[in-house]
Amino acid sequence: MDMKARTCLCREWNLIGIPCPHSICTIYHQSKALEDFVAHWYHKEKYLKAYKHIMGVVAWKNFWPKRQMVLELSHLYSRKCPGDQKESTQNKDEPQKVKDNKLLREGRIMTCRICKSKGHNKRTCPFRADEVEVS
Numbered sequence: 001m002d003m004k005a006r007t008c009l010c011r012e013w014n015l016i017g018i019p020c021p022h023s024i025c026t027i028y029h030q031s032k033a034l035e036d037f038v039a040h041w042y043h044k045e046k047y048l049k050a051y052k053h054i055m056g057v058v059a060w061k062n063f064w065p066k067r068q069m070v071l072e073l074s075h076l077y078s079r080k081c082p083g084d085q086k087e088s089t090q091n092k093d094e095p096q097k098v099k100d101n102k103l104l105r106e107g108r109i110m111t112c113r114i115c116k117s118k119g120h121n122k123r124t125c126p127f128r129a130d131e132v133e134v135s
Contacts, residue, residue, distance in 0.1 A: 001026060006037060017042060 001008045001023055012020035017039025019027060027034055040046060113122045122128070 003027075003030075003037075006039075 003023075003026065006019075007014050008020050008023050010020050010022060013023050019034065019037050023037065024034065027037055109118050110121045111118050112120050112125045114125045115127045120126075
C-alpha cells in the first residue's frame with residue numbers, strides 16, 4: 001500500500017477513489033483523518049457544483065403546444081402485400097437462377113427416357129402405360 005500515491009494492492013482504492021478496508025486500518029493506525037484520503041470528486045463542494053443547475057419539469061404530453069404543420073410520411077414506406085414476392089420481383093427475361101449449383105427445372109426442356117421425345121419426362125410419358133407391368 002502506498003499512502004502518498006493513494007494506491008493499494010487490492011486496487012479497490014485505485015478504481016473507486018474511496019479507501020479500501022486495508023488502507024482504512026492503516027490511516028486509523030497513523031491517526032490521520034479519513035476524509036483527507038477520499039478522492040476529490042466525492043467532496044461536498046464538487047457534489048454541490050455538479051447538481052447546482054436546476055432542471056425544469058417536463059409537462060405531460062397533452063400540455064405540449066400543438067403544431068400546425070402536418071407531415072405526410074405515407075410515401076416513405078408502403079405496405080407490402082401478403083404472399084410470395086418472388087414472382088413479382090423476378091423478370092421473365094432474366095436467365096434462370098442456379099441454386100446450390102443445380103439448374104432449376106423451370107424453363108428447361110425435358111427429354112423423355114422412354115420415347116426420347118421432348119416436352120415431357122419419364123413419369124408423364126404417354127407410352128409408359130404399355131411398359132408398366134402389374135404385379
